[in-house]
Amino acid sequence: MTTLDTRPASTAPPAGTPFDQLEVVPARHPGRWVATAAVVVLLAMVVNSLVTNPRWEWDVVGAYLTEESIVRGVLTTIELTAITAVVGFALGTVLALMRLSRSPLLRAVSWGYTWVFRSVPLILQLLLWYNLAYLYQHLDLGIPFGPSFVSVPTLSLIDKFGAAVLGLGLHQAAYSAEIVRAGILSVDQGQHEAAASLGIPRRRQTTGIVLPQAMRTIVPTAVNEVIGLFKGTSIVYVLALGELFYTVSVIYGRTQRVLPMLVVAAIWYVVLTTVVTVVQYHVERHYSRGALRTLPPTPLQRVRSELGDVLARFGAPRGATR
Amino acid sequence: MTAVEARPGRVEVHGVHKSYAGVEVLHGVDLVVEPGTVTVVLGPSGSGKSTLLRSINHLEKADRGFIALDGELVGYRRKPHRGTDRLHELPEKELLRQRTRFGFVFQSFNLFPHLTALDNVVEAPVSAQGRPRAEVEAEARELLARVGLADRADAHPRQLSGGQQQRVAIARALAMRPAVLLFDEPTSALDPELVGEVLEVITDLARTGTTMIVVTHEIGFAREVADQVVFMDAGRVVEQGPPEQVLDDPQHDRTRAFLARVL
Numbered sequence: 001m002t003t004l005d006t007r008p009a010s011t012a013p014p015a016g017t018p019f020d021q022l023e024v025v026p027a028r029h030p031g032r033w034v035a036t037a038a039v040v041v042l043l044a045m046v047v048n049s050l051v052t053n054p055r056w057e058w059d060v061v062g063a064y065l066t067e068e069s070i071v072r073g074v075l076t077t078i079e080l081t082a083i084t085a086v087v088g089f090a091l092g093t094v095l096a097l098m099r100l101s102r103s104p105l106l107r108a109v110s111w112g113y114t115w116v117f118r119s120v121p122l123i124l125q126l127l128l129w130y131n132l133a134y135l136y137q138h139l140d141l142g143i144p145f146g147p148s149f150v151s152v153p154t155l156s157l158i159d160k161f162g163a164a165v166l167g168l169g170l171h172q173a174a175y176s177a178e179i180v181r182a183g184i185l186s187v188d189q190g191q192h193e194a195a196a197s198l199g200i201p202r203r204r205q206t207t208g209i210v211l212p213q214a215m216r217t218i219v220p221t222a223v224n225e226v227i228g229l230f231k232g233t234s235i236v237y238v239l240a241l242g243e244l245f246y247t248v249s250v251i252y253g254r255t256q257r258v259l260p261m262l263v264v265a266a267i268w269y270v271v272l273t274t275v276v277t278v279v280q281y282h283v284e285r286h287y288s289r290g291a292l293r294t295l296p297p298t299p300l301q302r303v304r305s306e307l308g309d310v311l312a313r314f315g316a317p318r319g320a321t322r
Numbered sequence: 323m324t325a326v327e328a329r330p331g332r333v334e335v336h337g338v339h340k341s342y343a344g345v346e347v348l349h350g351v352d353l354v355v356e357p358g359t360v361t362v363v364l365g366p367s368g369s370g371k372s373t374l375l376r377s378i379n380h381l382e383k384a385d386r387g388f389i390a391l392d393g394e395l396v397g398y399r400r401k402p403h404r405g406t407d408r409l410h411e412l413p414e415k416e417l418l419r420q421r422t423r424f425g426f427v428f429q430s431f432n433l434f435p436h437l438t439a440l441d442n443v444v445e446a447p448v449s450a451q452g453r454p455r456a457e458v459e460a461e462a463r464e465l466l467a468r469v470g471l472a473d474r475a476d477a478h479p480r481q482l483s484g485g486q487q488q489r490v491a492i493a494r495a496l497a498m499r500p501a502v503l504l505f506d507e508p509t510s511a512l513d514p515e516l517v518g519e520v521l522e523v524i525t526d527l528a529r530t531g532t533t534m535i536v537v538t539h540e541i542g543f544a545r546e547v548a549d550q551v552v553f554m555d556a557g558r559v560v561e562q563g564p565p566e567q568v569l570d571d572p573q574h575d576r577t578r579a580f581l582a583r584v585l
Binding site: 188191193194197198199201202204208209212289290291 | 418422430432446451495498
């Protein structure tokens with residue numbers, strides 16, 4: 001972080017030269033160069049070991065990456081995550097609004113829900129839902145405490161997939177509720193007052209004024225949750241449901257190629273997470289409208305401008321006019 | 323403006339009391355505002371001016387006393403019950419409908435930051451009054467032009483200066499075609515050089531005969547625009563009357579002390 005000016009004093013410009021005619025020497029950052037070199041060496045070592053160690057079995061990875069059962073597993077993982085996220089955030093929003101309502105009963109129920117579903121481990125909840133048929137052989141639809149109109153066997157309604165969706169969704173709702181609630185609380189009290197003073201109907205106050213502003217706080221945490229879900233769905237392997245992780249474990253159980261199969265799963269999880277991250281960026285950009293004076297550049301625009309900077313740095317002679 | 327033709331907007335405040343956590347902020351306030359007049363409320367901070375204003379459109383519920391707009395109770399409905407009458411609290415839906423008769427302008431603007439200036443103005447007439455969007459948009463553009471912001475319709479609030487934001491807020495309040503406009507220290511959050519542009523808009527409105535109640539510290543504005551000046555201190559109306567009387571010939575020591583400090 002020091003500027004090493006080693007020019008002999010004799011080349012100093014005559015005293016009295018105006019500032020804007022003097023040469024500007026950019027500050028040198030030797031520490032940064034050392035760190036860069038160290039990182040480059042480390043990266044080279046990692047890449048080298050990945051390529052030269054035959055036990056990674058990249059040919060096996062390549063063969064299985066787009067194999068039919070794996071792709072089916074990926075699709076199941078996506079399906080599970082999508083349904084869980086929708087169920088979780090829909091129910092979570094309802095729970096958050098209940099928690100913020102003026103009715104003590106609604107507040108208590110919402111609090112109790114969050115308390116229970118955050119307290120019990122997910123794996124335990126999944127097994128409970130899967131074994132629901134043991135507690136209730138039939139599920140009835142009818143008048144409470146009265147006659148029932150429709151009755152179906154529990155097992156036909158809650159299969160493996162149903163149990164997985166129920167377990168993941170209800171668990172997720174407890175967490176989503178807190179995220180949505182935090183978002184709503186982050187909206188300035190003056191916004192509620194302005195909406196009330198204009199006579200805007202209650203429902204519209206929530207959907208048109210409060211939630212759009214709350215989204216700025218909600219989105220980053222919510223996406224975090226969705227990414228967590230993508231990987232978290234792997235827990236339903238306890239139900240022997242054919243999502244990505246379960247499929248991979250079945251294959252390596254048969255072929256004994258454990259490591260390459262784990263790499264296959266890892267690659268897919270990285271791909272899924274990357275897609276969500278890109279979506280997140282654009283959703284955040286959408287909701288930052290009005291909150292920022294100028295919208296931030298898209299990642300593509302940023303890469304382009306940074307490349308431009310680097311090229312300009314190496315292309316132009318140092319100390320050139322700026 | 324409809325406010326001029328039919329001359330609605332008579333506000334009556336009767337014996338309003340209000341406490342927060344045991345501290346009484348309003349000790350029985352009485353006030354009458356005639357249609358088409360401008361009332362300026364002055365007083366030191368903590369004297370209950372804002373609470374009074376917020377009670378008028380029922381953003382705060384008075385503990386005792388009542389408020390009426392054109393003879394209609396604000397926040398309650400009178401119903402006969404066993405030979406006498408009882409007051410029923412209005413359901414929220416009707417309360418919200420009643421609030422649309424008041425336009426409220428906040429000290430901190432409280433524009434909706436995620437909406438453009440135009441959409442801020444359009445929002446309530448469409449969602450609260452159910453008017454057709456196209457018609458409201460045309461009117462909103464006229465209102466923005468009236469506050470001198472015709473070319474800023476598509477800007478978001480954070481892209482506007484404080485004075486511009488407050489002018490959008492005034493247009494937003496006007497879009498509801500309210501009977502009464504309530505201003506809660508509309509220029510207190512503004513840089514000194516921006517105060518003038520907002521006061522100018524309010525003065526213009528006053529000239530068109532809009533009924534207004536303005537809480538402010540701008541004595542010059544009160545002198546120029548007010549039909550009635552109300553001086554409040556410690557939750558009570560100390561003195562009220564035409565500006566030349568209250569401002570130039572105050573009868574109470576507290577009014578004199580206050581004016582000596584702010585003038």
